[in-house]
Amino acid sequence: MTGKGIGIQGLKKRYGRGDTAVDALKGVDMDVAPGEVVGLIGPSGSGKSTLLKCLGAVIEPTAGTMRLGAEIIYDDGWKVKDIRALRRDRIGFVFQAPYLIPFLDVTDNVALPSMLAGTANAEARRRALELLEALDVAHRARAMPSQLSGGEQQRVAIARGLVNRPPVILADEPTAPLDSERALAVIRILNEMAGKFETAVIVVTHDEKIIPTFKRIYHIRDGVTYEEQGQGRGFE
Ligand SMILES: Nc1ncnc2c1ncn2[C@@H]1O[C@H](COP(=O)(O)OP(=O)(O)OP(=O)(O)O)[C@@H](O)[C@H]1O
Numbered sequence: 001m002t003g004k005g006i007g008i009q010g011l012k013k014r015y016g017r018g019d020t021a022v023d024a025l026k027g028v029d030m031d032v033a034p035g036e037v038v039g040l041i042g043p044s045g046s047g048k049s050t051l052l053k054c055l056g057a058v059i060e061p062t063a064g065t066m067r068l069g070a071e072i073i074y075d076d077g078w079k080v081k082d083i084r085a086l087r088r089d090r091i092g093f094v095f096q097a098p099y100l101i102p103f104l105d106v107t108d109n110v111a112l113p114s115m116l117a118g119t120a121n122a123e124a125r126r127r128a129l130e131l132l133e134a135l136d137v138a139h140r141a142r143a144m145p146s147q148l149s150g151g152e153q154q155r156v157a158i159a160r161g162l163v164n165r166p167p168v169i170l171a172d173e174p175t176a177p178l179d180s181e182r183a184l185a186v187i188r189i190l191n192e193m194a195g196k197f198e199t200a201v202i203v204v205t206h207d208e209k210i211i212p213t214f215k216r217i218y219h220i221r222d223g224v225t226y227e228e229q230g231q232g233r234g235f236e
C-alpha cells in the first residue's frame with residue numbers, strides 16, 4: 001500500500017454530451033488526511049454520489065486530478081493500470097442499500113472480500129467476527145441476510161466494507177436506516193478504524209444525528225464544494 005489519505009483537485013464530471021450534457025461536478029477540491037472522518041453534505045442532485053463514484057473509480061471523471069496516498073491515480077485520465085484492483089483492494093464502499101449475498105451467512109458475507117484478497121478463510125472469519133462484535137451484530141453471525149432486520153443488514157454491510165482495512169472508505173448515507181444509538185455506533189467504529197488503520201473516511205449524509213460528530217464538513221452545491229469547520233470533536 002502506497003501512503004495514505006486522499007486528495008482531489010479541480011475534479012469535473014460531465015454526464016452525456018451536447019444539449020443534454022449534465023455538469024455534475026464543476027471543479028471539486030477536497031483533502032482528507034489519514035485517520036480523518038469528514039462529512040459530505042449537500043442537497044439532492046448536488047453531486048455527492050457522483051463524487052464518491054469518481055473517488056471509488058466506479059465512473060471516470062472528465063477532468064482534474066485525484067491522489068490516493070502518494071500516488072496520482074487520475075490526471076485527466078486514469079494513471080493506474082488495473083482499475084478493478086484499485087477498487088477491490090484500496091477502497092471500502094458502504095452503500096445506502098446493503099446488497100448482501102443472499103446465500104452466504106452473515107460471517108461469510110463480511111469475510112468474503114478478505115478471502116478474495118487472499119486471506120486464509122479462518123483468519124478472514126476471525127476478522128469478520130471482530131467487526132460484527134464491534135457493530136453489535138455478532139449474535140447474528142450464523143444467520144442468513146434475509147433473516148435480519150434492515151438495520152442489522154446495514155451493520156453487516158458496514159463490517160464488510162471495513163474488513164480489508166482499505167486506506168479509503170466511502171460511505172453513502174450509511175446510517176439512514178439506523179436508530180440514533182446505532183447510527184452513532186457506526187460513526188464511532190468508522191472513527192476507530194480511521195485512527196487505528198490511518199483510514200481516510202468520507203461520509204455522505206443528511207443524518208442530523210451524526211452531523212454534529214464531524215470535525216470537518218464539505219458542503220457541495222451544484223457540483224462545487226465548500227469546506228466548513230464542523231462542531232464535532234470526533235470520538236477520542
Ligand atoms: N448516469 C447519469 N447520467 C446523467 N446524469 C446523471 C447521472 N447520474 C447523475 N446524474 C445527474 O448528475 C447530478 C448529480 O447527481 P448525484 O447522483 O451525484 O447527486 P446526489 O448529490 O448524490 O443526490 P441525492 O442526494 O439525490 O442522492 C444530478 O443532476 C443528476 O441528475
Ligand SMILES: [Mg+2]
Nearest residue numbers: 048049050172
Ligand atoms: Mg446520491
